[in-house]
Amino acid sequence: MKETVGLSSSERANLLMLEATRMDMGWRSLDEFMRALEKRGELLRVSHPVDLKFEAGCIADRLVKRGGPAVIFDQPRLSDGDISRFPLVMNLFGTRERTNLALGVEKPKEIGEMMVGLMKPDIGEILKKPWKGIGLLRQGISMAPRRVSKGKCQQIRIEDPDVTKLPIPTTWPQDGGPFMTLPLVVTRDPLTGTHNMGMYRSQVFGPKEVGLHWQKHKHGADHAESSRERMPVAICLGGPPQVIFSSISPLPDNLSEYEFAGLISGRRLKISKCVSNDLWIPAECDFVIEGYTVPGETRLEGPFGDHFGHYSLEDHYPVMHVTAITHRKDPAVPMTIVGIPPMEDGYLGEAIGDALLPVLKFQHRDVIDTFLPLETGFHNLAIISSKQRFPRQARKTALGLLGAGQMMFLKVIVVVDDNHPVKDLDALLDVLDNKVVIDKDIIILEGMVADSLAHTSPWENIHDKLIIDATEPVAGDPIKNIENKGVAESLEISVSAIEGVIQSRMLRPSIMVITTEAEGGPKPEISMEEPNEKLALNQRERMSKIIDSIWSLESSKDLKWLFITDSDANLEAEDWKRRLLWQLFCRFDVGRDLHFDGDRTRVAWDATAPIPSSEGPLPVRRWPAVTLHDPELVRRVDAWLSERL
Numbered sequence: 001m002k003e004t005v006g007l008s009s010s011e012r013a014n015l016l017m018l019e020a021t022r023m024d025m026g027w028r029s030l031d032e033f034m035r036a037l038e039k040r041g042e043l044l045r046v047s048h049p050v051d052l053k054f055e056a057g058c059i060a061d062r063l064v065k066r067g068g069p070a071v072i073f074d075q076p077r078l079s080d081g082d083i084s085r086f087p088l089v090m091n092l093f094g095t096r097e098r099t100n101l102a103l104g105v106e107k108p109k110e111i112g113e114m115m116v117g118l119m120k121p122d123i124g125e126i127l128k129k130p131w132k133g134i135g136l137l138r139q140g141i142s143m144a145p146r147r148v149s150k151g152k153c154q155q156i157r158i159e160d161p162d163v164t165k166l167p168i169p170t171t172w173p174q175d176g177g178p179f180m181t182l183p184l185v186v187t188r189d190p191l192t193g194t195h196n197m198g199m200y201r202s203q204v205f206g207p208k209e210v211g212l213h214w215q216k217h218k219h220g221a222d223h224a225e226s227s228r229e230r231m232p233v234a235i236c237l238g239g240p241p242q243v244i245f246s247s248i249s250p251l252p253d254n255l256s257e258y259e260f261a262g263l264i265s266g267r268r269l270k271i272s273k274c275v276s277n278d279l280w281i282p283a284e285c286d287f288v289i290e291g292y293t294v295p296g297e298t299r300l301e302g303p304f305g306d307h308f309g310h311y312s313l314e315d316h317y318p319v320m321h322v323t324a325i326t327h328r329k330d331p332a333v334p335m336t337i338v339g340i341p342p343m344e345d346g347y348l349g350e351a352i353g354d355a356l357l358p359v360l361k362f363q364h365r366d367v368i369d370t371f372l373p374l375e376t377g378f379h380n381l382a383i384i385s386s387k388q389r390f391p392r393q394a395r396k397t398a399l400g401l402l403g404a405g406q407m408m409f410l411k412v413i414v415v416v417d418d419n420h421p422v423k424d425l426d427a428l429l430d431v432l433d434n435k436v437v438i439d440k441d442i443i444i445l446e447g448m449v450a451d452s453l454a455h456t457s458p459w460e461n462i463h464d465k466l467i468i469d470a471t472e473p474v475a476g477d478p479i480k481n482i483e484n485k486g487v488a489e490s491l492e493i494s495v496s497a498i499e500g501v502i503q504s505r506m507l508r509p510s511i512m513v514i515t516t517e518a519e520g521g522p523k524p525e526i527s528m529e530e531p532n533e534k535l536a537l538n539q540r541e542r543m544s545k546i547i548d549s550i551w552s553l554e555s556s557k558d559l560k561w562l563f564i565t566d567s568d569a570n571l572e573a574e575d576w577k578r579r580l581l582w583q584l585f586c587r588f589d590v591g592r593d594l595h596f597d598g599d600r601t602r603v604a605w606d607a608t609a610p611i612p613s614s615e616g617p618l619p620v621r622r623w624p625a626v627t628l629h630d631p632e633l634v635r636r637v638d639a640w641l642s643e644r645l
Contacts, residue, residue, distance in 0.1 A: 026104055026265025029152075029284050030238040030332060033102060034072070034089060042069045042098060044644065049075040049083060052178065057171030058629045058637050060090035060337045064344050067095055068645060072332065076167035079178075088167035089332045092241070094344045099351045102241035103264060108351045111264050112358030118263075142267055143259040151272035151283025153236070154326040161325040162207040163289060166237075167333050172305035172627045174527070176314065178204040179304055181336045184236040184247045185212065186281050187223040195280060196220065197257040199247045202235055203301050208322040210235065211301040212293065215452040216461060217408075224318055230292040232277035233320050238286025238334050240265060249352055250406040258282070276324040286331035290324040303527075305627035308377045308586045309340035311527060312453050313622050339627035341582055346374025353378075360404065366397040371422035375578050379409040379451045380585035383422045386415050391477035395443065398467045402448070409451040411590060414468045425581065431470040433508035434484045438560050439600040441479070443467040444590060456589040458618040464591035484510055488555035495556075498549045500542060503571045513563040513580060515571060516546060522609040524568055524626035529612070536613030536620065544595075547604045551597055562604040568626075583607050592618040 027033045037043040044063070050056050050073045063071055069091070076088040093099045105111060168178040180202040188195050196219040203211035212233065214220035224231055238244075246261040261282070262269045270283035276290045298316040306312045336344045353372050361367045368385040372378045386397040394415035401407050414428065421427050436442070443466070450463040457463035473479045486509030495504040495514060503515045519542075520535040522528045543564070550556055565583040570576060584607045593606040610620040 026242050026267055027102070027240045029240055029328075030089075030286055030334060031328075031330065033092070033241050034070070034332065036101070037070050037092075037098070044069045044071045045074065046071060047074045049077045051077045052084075052088070052167055052169045053079060054170060054173065054630065054633060055637070056088060056090065056167075056169045057337045058633050059641070060094075061171075061339065061343070061629065062634070062637050062641055063091050064094045064337070064342065066641070066645070068641070070094065070098065073167070076169075078165070078167070079170075084165060084167040086167055086327075087332045088169070089334050090169075090336065091344055092334055093336075093348050093351075096347055096350065099347045103245060103351065103355075104242070104266075108355035109357055111355040112360075114263060115356075116358045116362045142262045142265070144268055145256075145258040145262065145271045145280075146268040147280070148270050148272050148283050151270060151281070151285075152328050153239075153281070153283055153285045153288050154272060154275060155329045156327050157275060158325040158327070161289075161322050163204050163210060163322055163325070164207050166287070166325075167335075168204055169335055169337075171337050172311070172339065173630060174303050174311055174625060175305055176203060176302045180204070180210075180235065180237065181338065182237065182244060182334050184239070184244065184282070184285065185214070185220060186234040186236060186279050187220045188232065188279060189219075189223050190227045190231065195256065195258070196223065197236075197247045197282075201304060202320070203304070205299065205319070208291075209299075210289070210291070210320040210322065211299055212318045212320050213301055213304075214317070217449075217452070224293060224295070227293075227295055230294055232274070232279050232290075232292050234274055234277070234279045234281050234291075235289040235320070236281050236285040236287065237289070238328075238332060239282050239284050243269065243282050243285065244334070245348070245351070248348060249356070252405075274324070275326060285328075287325065287327045287333065289320075289322055290326075291320045291322040293318045293320055303624070305339050306453050307338040307341075307343065307345055308380075308453060308455065309582060310455055310586070310626055311624040312455065313527065313529070313624050341375045341377065342578070343374075346378075349378045350374055360401075364397065364400055364404070366393060367401070368418045369422045373425065373581065375581040376585040377582075379406075379454070380411045382407065382410050382413050383428060384413055384415050385418050385420045385422050386471070387418050388471055388474050391474055392469075393474075394469055394471045395467060398469075402445075402465065408449045409454075410465065411450075411454070411463065411588075412466045412468070412585065414470055417471050425577070428470075429508050429511060432468070432561060433510050434482065435470045435472060436468060436560070437479060437482055438596070438603050441469040442594075442603065443469070444594070446591065455621070455624050456587060458589060458592060458621070460621075463589060466590045466594070485558045486510060487512075487557075487559050491553065491555045491559065494553050495550055498546060500546045502567045505571045507561075507563075510558060510560040511563070512550075512559055512561070513565065513571065514546075514550075515565055515567045515569055516543075516608060517567045518542065518608060518611070521566075521611055522623045522625075525628060527623065527625040529622045531612045531614055531620075533613055533615050536611040536616060539608075539611050540616060543606055543608070547595055551602060560602055562602065563607065564604060565607040566609055589618070592616070592620070 073088040076084045170178045183202045200214040242265045243261045246257040271280045272283040274290045299319045301317040302314040303311040366387045371383045386394040398413045445465040448465045450457040518539045588607040595604040
C-alpha cells in the first residue's frame with residue numbers, strides 16, 4: 001500500500017478502497033477462471049466426442065508435455081457409449097504461468113508472505129501508522145468461512161445419484177477403472193468436529209460406490225479410524241481454483257483449508273451444509289458427491305498410474321456409499337493426470353513449494369531457499385540452500401526439515417550454500433562434483449517414514465533417507481576443501497567396452513552415468529508382482545560385476561559418482577536429462593541401492609528397476625509398471641494436436 005502521510009482524508013479513503021479492491025481479486029468460480037483462460041487463448045475447446053477411457057487423458061498428457069493450453073471436452077463419452085451431459089476440463093494448471101493466474105499472484109511466494117505477516121505482524125509500524133494495519137485486518141477477516149443456507153453447488157439435485165454418469169476418465173491402460181483425480185474430500189473429526197478437506201484419489205466402483213485412497217498419514221484416515229459409526233464424507237469437484245489449491249497444500253494443523261482459501265482469495269469462503277449429511281462444504285464448487293463410510297469396510301482399490309511415473313498397485317481402502325449428488329446449473333468437472341513427469345501436478349507442487357517458502361523460512365531461520373524438482377515426484381528430492389555460520393549447520397537444517405509436515409516423506413535432501421541457485425540443476429551437478437567428499441558428506445538415516453506411494457521402499461511406509469552435504473566447509477570444520485582431479489577422457493570409451501554397459505556419459509569430471517539392462521528384469525510395460533529369487537540374485541551379481549569392473553579401471557580412481565539406470569533412459573534422446581533425473585530418484589532406494597567402494601570414497605547409485613525378492617540385503621516388493629499410453633493412441637493424438645495448435 002502506498003504511503004498516506006500528507007494525504008487528505010478523502011484521498012486516504014480512496015487508497016484504502018483501492019487496496020480493498022485489489023485484495024478481492026480471487027476467482028469466484030471455476031467457470032469464471034475458465035472464461036478468463038478462453039479470452040487469453042489458453043483454453044482448447046473440443047466439441048466432438050472423446051472417449052473417457054484413455055483418449056481424454058492422453059490428450060491432456062500431450063498438452064502438458066507441449067506446454068499447451070487447458071482443454072475442455074464438451075462431449076465426453078462414457079464407458080457405455082453415451083455422451084455425458086457434463087463437460088470435462090483438464091490441464092487447468094499445466095504451466096507455471098497458468099498456475100500463478102489461478103492463484104491470482106505474480107509469484108506464489110506472495111501467499112507465504114501474507115501468512116508470515118499474519119504470524120508476525122509489524123506491531124511497531126502499525127502503531128505509528130495505523131492505516132497500514134487495514135490490509136492485515138482484512139486478511140484476518142477473509143479467513144473466516146461464511147455460512148450460507150444454500151450454495152450454488154446445490155442449485156440442482158440429481159434425483160437418482162449415479163457417479164458413473166459423471167465424466168470421470170480412465171487414464172492408463174492398467175488403471176483399475178475411472179478415478180477422480182481432483183477430488184476435494186471433506187471429512188470431520190468425530191471427536192472435535194473440525195473439518196478437513198484433502199485431495200485423495202477416488203476410484204469409481206459403481207453408481208453409488210467410490211473408493212477413497214486416504215493414506216495412513218492423512219487426516220481423512222485419522223477421522224475414519226476414530227469413527228465408531230457411519231462417517232459422513234463429501235467429495236467436491238471444481239470450484240474456485242484457490243479452493244482446489246488449498247486442498248493440496250500442507251497446512252499447519254491450526255489452519256484449515258477453508259481459512260487458507262479465504263486468505264489467498266481475499267474474501268471469506270462461502271460454505272453450505274450438505275443435503276444428506278451435516279458436513280459443511282465449499283458453496284461455489286461445481287459438484288458435490290455426498291455419502292458415508294462404514295468402520296472397517298474396505299475394498300481392493302487400484303492399480304492407478306501415479307505421480308512417481310509408476311502404478312501404485314492394488315490395496316484395500318475404505319468405500320464411500322453415495323447418498324446424494326448436487327451441482328451448479330452449468331457445471332464442469334475438472335480432472336488432472338499424473339504419471340511420468342512433467343505433469344500438471346508438478347506445476348501445482350512447485351507453486352506450493354514457492355508459496356510456503358516464506359513460512360518455512362520463518363519457522364526454520366537457517367533456510368534460504370528450497371526446490372523440489374517436478375521431475376523427481378517431489379517427495380524424492382529437495383535441494384535446500386542454508387546459512388553456514390558454524391560447522392555442519394547445513395546438516396542441522398536438513399534434519400529439522402525432515403520433521404516439517406509433508407517433508408517427512410522426503411527421500412533425499414541435498415543441502416547447498418546460501419548463494420546456490422537451487423532451481424539450476426546443472427549447478428547441482430557442479431556441487432556434487434566439487435564440494436562433496438563421499439566418505440564425509442553422505443549421511444544415511446535408517447528406518448524413517450516413507451510415502452505410502454513410494455514403490456521403491458523395502459517396506460510399506462518405511463525407508464532410509466539420504467542427506468548430502470554439498471556446502472563449503474566453514475572455519476573450524478575438519479573437512480577441508482577438496483581438490484577435484486577429474487578422470488581421464490578415455491574413461492567413457494573404456495566403460496562402454498565393459499560387458500553389460502549399453503551407454504555411458506560423463507556428466508562432470510567426477511560424475512558418470514551408464515545404462516544397462518538386466519536379464520529377466522522388470523519391463524516398463526509390465527508389473528512384476530511375484531518374487532524371483534534366482535533372477536534377482538543374478539541381477540545383483542551382474543550389477544556388482546559392472547560396478548567392480550568400472551572401479552578397477554585405472555582411469556576411474558577419481559570417479560566419485562557412478563549413476564546406473566535402465567536403457568529406457570536413452571542418453572542421446574532430446575529430453576534425456578529429464579528422463580534421467582526421473583529414473584535416478586523414482587527407481588532408487590537409499591538403503592538398498594547405494595554401493596560404496598572399499599574405502600567409501602566412491603559410490604555407485606543403482607537406479608535400475610529391481611526384480612522382486614525377499615532374500616537380498618533388503619527386500620524388493622512388487623515392482624510396478626511405468627505409466628505409458630498405447631503408442632498408436634499417442635500417434636493419433638499428436639497428429640490431431642499438430643493440426644489444432
